[in-house]
Amino acid sequence: MIEVAGLTKHFGRVHAVEDLSFTVKPGVVTGFLGPNGAGKSTTMRMILGLDRPTAGTAVINGVRYADMKNPLREVGALLDAKATHPNRSARAHLQWIAESNGIPKTRVDEVLGLVGLSEVAGKRAGGFSLGMGQRLGLATALLGDPGVLLLDEPVNGLDPEGIRWVRSFLKSLAAEGRSVLVSSHMLSEMALTADDLVVIGRGRLIAETTTYDFVKNSSQASVLVRTENLPEFEQVLREEQIDFRQETDPEGRTVLVIDNQTTDYIGSLAFSTGILLHQLSERKASLEDAFIAMTGDTVQYRTDVPGA
Template identity: 75%
Template structure:
């Protein structure tokens, strides 16, 4: 279990992290989200003792990282997959780490097999692609078979098969009772991976909640209706003072999109007024929608979308 309490880090006048508190429970995957510059990497570095906090504490099973007797056997971390000697082979890189931490060499081949690098174990790590480097970083994090994992962008550079493998692997590790903190900019992937979310903005806590609740409470859900009696049902909605918008679906058929309502309510309304519906469905907002809604104020750099240029006559 990871416990962060009042964690604060100032670099001169810059407040990278400010009075941040949250916990990472065993048995679930906790996603760590925030815009660029929000303080995620700084927070992870403080948990691992790489940066000293200005105030507050970060404990792993009740101890500071520096107090752990065998840290690699208790905590596995991936912060920078490029932090390796490029001339060493993947196997020798892990073997050196294993020997310096009292981990059996047999574990090296085991984790290389787990991350899919067994066939390239003797190749120089400096020649690895970004995705292969990420897999080697994951192998290093798993080397001591730790009960706590802290991973910063572990799917960066992986192909779809690799991303799915990481997702399933993290869920399997959590199911064994391990504590897992993972950051990612791939919000759609976090929606499928993380059971719980810790969201920060400008170094401060924005949300600490189950993923489902974060999406539900910070974004709108709409009801989509398609009917052969469009004008009639529009009138019904207007009489009930229910707001709606007209859209077209993927097959260019007109549909009504109703906000702040439920399929139960709209279905009952259609039944009571004798309007036949061909479609009655719920359109749920994504984690990305909820994330942008919740953290838009905390984005460090805003970029405008360029207007479409007039190409006539060109």
């Protein structure tokens, strides 16, 4: 279990993390989300003792990382997939870490097999693609068979098959009772992978909840309507004081998007006014919708999109 309490980190006048508290429980995958510059990497570094907090504490199973006698056997981390010597082979990279931490050499081939690198174990890490480097980073994190894992963007550079493999792999690790904290900008993937979420913005906690509840409470489903009597139905909606907006579907047709309503109600309204609908469907809320709704005010760098 990871427990963060009042964690704060200031770099001069920059408040990277501010009074942050959350818990990563065993047996689940916890997604760590936030816009660029939100403080995710800094928080992970403080949990691992790489950055000293300005205030607050971060403990793993009740102990600070710096106080652990055999840290690799308790905590595995992947913060930078490129943190390998380019001239060492994948096997040699893992062997020196194993030997320096009292981990049996047999474990090296085990983790290489787990991450699918057995066939390239003798090749230099400097020649690896980013995806292969991510797999080697995961192997390093798993070397001590730890009960806690911290992974920063572990699917970067992976192809769809690799991303799917990581998803299943992380779920299987959590199912063994491990605590898994994983950050990612791939929100669609986090929706499929994470059981719980910790969402931060500008270094502060925005939400700590289950993925299901975050989506449910932070965004809303919409009713999609398409009709040849568009002006007439828009007037009906205005008379009923129902908000709507127009969007264009992939086929270039105008669709009305109506929030906070049900298909039953909108369908009955159209029927009662004699307006024929060619489409009446529901668009369910997504993690991306919820994330944008909850973190929109905390984005550090914005891009103005024409027409937005």
